[in-house]
Amino acid sequence: MKNTNVSRRKFFKAALAGASIGILAIWDKVVKTKVITTTKKIWKIPFPRFKKISFVEEFVVVNNHGNPEVLSAHCTHLGCLINRVEGDKLVCPCHGSEFSTSGKVIKGPAYQPLKKVAFHFSEKKDMIVIG
Ligand code: FES
Structure with missing residues (x-):
């Protein structure tokens, strides 16, 4: 067999x-x-000449005497949009993390600084262009 x-x-x-x-x-x-398609969004936001700190869309614009710095408004803890200033501190509404106007962590639970965002001025220098 x-x-x-x-x-x-x-x-x-x-x-x-x-x-x-x-x-x-x-x-x-x-x-x-x-x-994979990616569309890179270009943001044009007005340059707030007379305001020290502005929240625009997903960004925090810090006007250092005409020399602005743009930070991501997404909190590095869990991503909530930071939308409040207390004195010179940026405060996250979700869990209370605090950041300096340069993005450094002052108080947790976030432990990483806010991301700096690259930008340039529009031709008329009245807009901040990101992207
Ligand atoms: S998301 Fe900002 S402190 Fe938690």
């Missing part, structure tokens, strides 16, 4: 190898055909 265990084992090994190759081929196509 013929031993069928060996041939079954070979069959399952071959089937497993074939299935693996098929999965890899499909995976490769899925990964290669994935289209």
